[in-house]
Amino acid sequence: MPTAAPARSEQFTITELRREFDVSARTLRFYEDKGLLTPHRDGQARIYGYRDRARLGLVLRGKRMGFSLAEIKEMLDLYNLKDGQVTQLEVSLEKSRERIASLHEQRNEIDDVISDLERACDVIEGMLTEKRREQSPCRLDEALATE
Amino acid sequence: MPTAAPARSEQFTITELRREFDVSARTLRFYEDKGLLTPHRDGQARIYGYRDRARLGLVLRGKRMGFSLAEIKEMLDLYNLKDGQVTQLEVSLEKSRERIASLHEQRNEIDDVISDLERACDVIEGMLTEKRREQSPCRLDEALATE
DNA sequence: ACTAACGCTGACGTTAACGTCAACCTGTTT
DNA sequence: AAACAGGTTGACGTTAACGTCAGCGTTAGT
Structure with a gap:
């Protein structure tokens, strides 16, 4: 009767997972040491389930965002x-909210950097059009002039 | 009167800078080694100008965003x-644009995480109100079983 | 003159996040 | 049987980004 679990085993071996997410096996074991993943075993071999797969995705996303594993x-x-x-x-709720707030800050900083870089692009484009217009017929002179 | 304006010198000593930005002197010297700051010297002592001050601000912002010093x-x-x-x-322009694109991606990922966490908050709040009313079992994992 | 504050230069220590390597087991193919 | 592909556990190496400490030089105040 308690066959509620789908016999369709959504399990992954370590190489499957590492290929899908393009990480090393060492990394997966390291994440396990750190308590980020908790695969069970078939004998000695690790077997990752759906949950671990999802968590790994979140871990990597977190890393791309610059968070430490801790x-x-x-x-x-x-x-x-x-x-x-x-x-x-209650503690978890507060932590979540703090995290959300700091993420909003991070988002704003990213926006700032984006607009900075966009302005820089404009400037570079201006320099390029100007440089191309003067066609530099005397490149040698210029090269010699700027020591 | 070609007198440079040393009266209100826009210069900072290492401790001034480190206090303003709350970093260690070691860090400032380290950033100098890495070519991020280029203070000139008064004898042996470093003297930071406005430019270095601005760059330091950008460095720290970059760090908060999870970028490496390189x-x-x-x-x-x-x-x-x-x-x-x-x-x-042209190379710089391309690099800038790549950076901008990856920043947009990062921004989107942050948005994703924010909404994830906001949903988690809602769930936790639900659990709290329910828990406070009665001692019913809670099932956050099922509630969060997104796909 | 002495000490305290501030600054400098090495040089070694530390932490996070893995990479790399050796040695071993284990089932499958040749 | 031998080799091979895929997995395991240590254990040591590495890189980035500093911390920490020792030793030394200059001003400023007492």
């Missing part, structure tokens, strides 16, 4: 409350 | 072309 773990643990006490839930 | 240096060098050759300008 920070990422903290964020992941927010999804894993299962049956926390009320106080634990 | 990447930050590349971005800073985009502001420093002065009078490059045409090909160099």
